[in-house]
Amino acid sequence: MERFDLNILGCGSATPTLQHNPTSQVLNVREKLFMIDCGEGTQLQFRHSRLRFGRLNHIFISHLHGDHCFGLIGLISTLALLGRTGDITIHAHADLETILRPQLDYFCREIPCDVKIEPFDPQISELIYEDRSITVKTIPLIHRIPCAGFLFQEKPKEAHLITDKIKFYDIPIKELAKIKKGADFIREDGTIVPNERLTRPAEPSKSYAYCSDTAYNEKIIPIIEGVDLLYHEATFADAEAFRAKQTGHSTARQAGKIAKMAGVKKLMLGHFSARYTDNGILLQEAKELFDNTILANEGLCEKL
Amino acid sequence: MERFDLNILGCGSATPTLQHNPTSQVLNVREKLFMIDCGEGTQLQFRHSRLRFGRLNHIFISHLHGDHCFGLIGLISTLALLGRTGDITIHAHADLETILRPQLDYFCREIPCDVKIEPFDPQISELIYEDRSITVKTIPLIHRIPCAGFLFQEKPKEAHLITDKIKFYDIPIKELAKIKKGADFIREDGTIVPNERLTRPAEPSKSYAYCSDTAYNEKIIPIIEGVDLLYHEATFADAEAFRAKQTGHSTARQAGKIAKMAGVKKLMLGHFSARYTDNGILLQEAKELFDNTILANEGLCEKL
Numbered sequence: 387m388e389r390f391d392l393n394i395l396g397c398g399s400a401t402p403t404l405q406h407n408p409t410s411q412v413l414n415v416r417e418k419l420f421m422i423d424c425g426e427g428t429q430l431q432f433r434h435s436r437l438r439f440g441r442l443n444h445i446f447i448s449h450l451h452g453d454h455c456f457g458l459i460g461l462i463s464t465l466a467l468l469g470r471t472g473d474i475t476i477h478a479h480a481d482l483e484t485i486l487r488p489q490l491d492y493f494c495r496e497i498p499c500d501v502k503i504e505p506f507d508p509q510i511s512e513l514i515y516e517d518r519s520i521t522v523k524t525i526p527l528i529h530r531i532p533c534a535g536f537l538f539q540e541k542p543k544e545a546h547l548i549t550d551k552i553k554f555y556d557i558p559i560k561e562l563a564k565i566k567k568g569a570d571f572i573r574e575d576g577t578i579v580p581n582e583r584l585t586r587p588a589e590p591s592k593s594y595a596y597c598s599d600t601a602y603n604e605k606i607i608p609i610i611e612g613v614d615l616l617y618h619e620a621t622f623a624d625a626e627a628f629r630a631k632q633t634g635h636s637t638a639r640q641a642g643k644i645a646k647m648a649g650v651k652k653l654m655l656g657h658f659s660a661r662y663t664d665n666g667i668l669l670q671e672a673k674e675l676f677d678n679t680i681l682a683n684e685g686l687c688e689k690l
Numbered sequence: 691m692e693r694f695d696l697n698i699l700g701c702g703s704a705t706p707t708l709q710h711n712p713t714s715q716v717l718n719v720r721e722k723l724f725m726i727d728c729g730e731g732t733q734l735q736f737r738h739s740r741l742r743f744g745r746l747n748h749i750f751i752s753h754l755h756g757d758h759c760f761g762l763i764g765l766i767s768t769l770a771l772l773g774r775t776g777d778i779t780i781h782a783h784a785d786l787e788t789i790l791r792p793q794l795d796y797f798c799r800e801i802p803c804d805v806k807i808e809p810f811d812p813q814i815s816e817l818i819y820e821d822r823s824i825t826v827k828t829i830p831l832i833h834r835i836p837c838a839g840f841l842f843q844e845k846p847k848e849a850h851l852i853t854d855k856i857k858f859y860d861i862p863i864k865e866l867a868k869i870k871k872g873a874d875f876i877r878e879d880g881t882i883v884p885n886e887r888l889t890r891p892a893e894p895s896k897s898y899a900y901c902s903d904t905a906y907n908e909k910i911i912p913i914i915e916g917v918d919l920l921y922h923e924a925t926f927a928d929a930e931a932f933r934a935k936q937t938g939h940s941t942a943r944q945a946g947k948i949a950k951m952a953g954v955k956k957l958m959l960g961h962f963s964a965r966y967t968d969n970g971i972l973l974q975e976a977k978e979l980f981d982n983t984i985l986a987n988e989g990l991c992e993k994l
Contacts, residue, residue, distance in 0.1 A: 401771050402734050402764075426764040427731040430706050452767045452797045460706075460730040463756045467705050485796055492789055493756045 428457035449533035480505035527600035642675035656682035732761035753837035946979035960986035
């Protein structure tokens with residue numbers, strides 16, 4: 387199985403607590419690291435996680451509230467001090483350029499790499515990143531300021547060739563790439579060897595959706611439908627439903643409802659309000675609607 | 691005894707490690723809190739220390755390297771979220787205005803208090819703060835960029851009246867303030883009751899000097915002479931003396947030499963390079979010149 391792990395570096399909300407750090411997480415896709423949000427102290431949490439700074443090239447920032455981006459300047463300074471030479475690309479709202487660039491110019495004058503800020507429009511769902519193995523699309527969210535979630539999808543994988551059969555039918559090497567992609571094999575006499583006789587099915591492609599911060603929003607359902615893991619904010623319990631609405635956040639129950647309606651495989655709750663010293667109530671309320679729910683926690687590594 | 695405690699929130703250097711946070715400390719003078727430097731993650735360390743945010747009004751920033759100031763925006767955002775109304779004054783190099791103000795304007799639009807940035811000139815030693823009980827003076831340091839340390843001095847305290855004697859000589863209340871300050875009492879018949887018969891001596895005034903970051907610099911000696919506690923950076927051990935000079939830092943031995951020449955009562959080492967997982971070598975090398983030396987550590991509360 388190829389690696390597709392979600393590492394939680396922080397899952398608290400605006401005011402950090404002794405229990406939770408501000409938001410940051412790292413998706414490890416086959417040893418390429420993708421950071422999502424970067425609250426204050428993220429670089430320290432990154433060190434604690436034993437992930438490797440050198441594997442991090444792309445950072446995705448959902449929105450420009452401090453608890454999701456104050457750690458950027460410290461993280462980049464440290465990458466610079468470590469002698470980083472490869473580009474770092476930050477995908478974020480266009481305002482980040484005016485906020486972060488003057489800091490980079492002042493504090494990281496001698497930085498040996500380029501920091502690129504790639505703006506996206508949080509109001510539409512668009513492809514913002516693509517490589518050989520994954521795509522990343524934005525998920526428009528409803529919050530007090532422009533905000534987007536991110537959908538990470540593995541591309542369809544190739545089927546596995548069954549070596550014995552390939553030998554048996556004496557299939558030339560140049561045909562193999564096509565067969566891996568699903569083609570049948572046509573023998574010299576015109577008979578067809580169907581693909582399913584030559585291959586074992588590809589491993590399923592994995593998908594991860596990050597939705598924080600957001601008010602309850604059914605419009606995200608078609609985008610996140612059927613994902614393997616949905617991280618959905620659950621800042622508040624039912625008792626604070628009014629406050630959730632007021633502040634552009636969700637309750638745990640609403641997160642459970644979205645997970646259920648979108649038919650996701652698993653739900654992870656996060657972005658916990660500082661008022662809860664124990665998040666058990668949030669887990670319980672989400673589980674009433676969607677059973678396969680877990681709580682995020684600093685240090686958690688969820689293998690998909 | 692009135693409180694004069696130094697709380698260490700972080701004593702690492704540029705790259706944070708699993709052992710040490712970037713620099714920040716809080717001097718608690720009779721429950722007024724004075725923060726010195728504010729590296730990333732300071733607000734979390736502050737919470738861990740159980741100090742009270744509401745008691746913090748003044749922040750002193752030695753210089754504008756990230757490991758001494760990246761925590762400011764997060765700390766102030768949190769104070770704002772907690773409904774802080776009293777002013778916060780940051781004493782720092784003038785450049786902080788151009789760096790921090792745009793961030794405050796963007797992230798703390800609805801802040802209910804004023805954030806004042808009071809610039810000082812790091813090249814001269816000057817009085818930058820004064821209240822009823824203490825003064826704060828800058829200490830020009832030698833570093834790669836403009837940098838100053840801080841000398842906190844309690845003002846001379848008043849003598850304690852000996853109640854029995856005050857009654858015995860039937861001294862009117864209006865005379866007491868003068869006697870506390872050292873005056874003799876002149877009776878109606880012209881005889882003099884000397885002050886030492888009426889009072890017990892005042893408690894000695896305490897003093898604390900913070901010197902980080904700095905290369906070895908004997909010019910600071912007249913300013914810090916005889917302080918109760920000197921915090922002096924000791925980024926490197928002897929083996930890295932050349933690197934210390936190159937980067938505008940000190941070795942532990944140099945810190946010990948300064949402490950000895952300045953006749954301070956106690957020396958605390960800090961700003962440890964990330965290369966040392968155990969700072970024992972630094973302690974040992976400083977102690978060879980100045981025995982009353984301790985290592986800073988996160989969570990340490992040193993009562994003067």
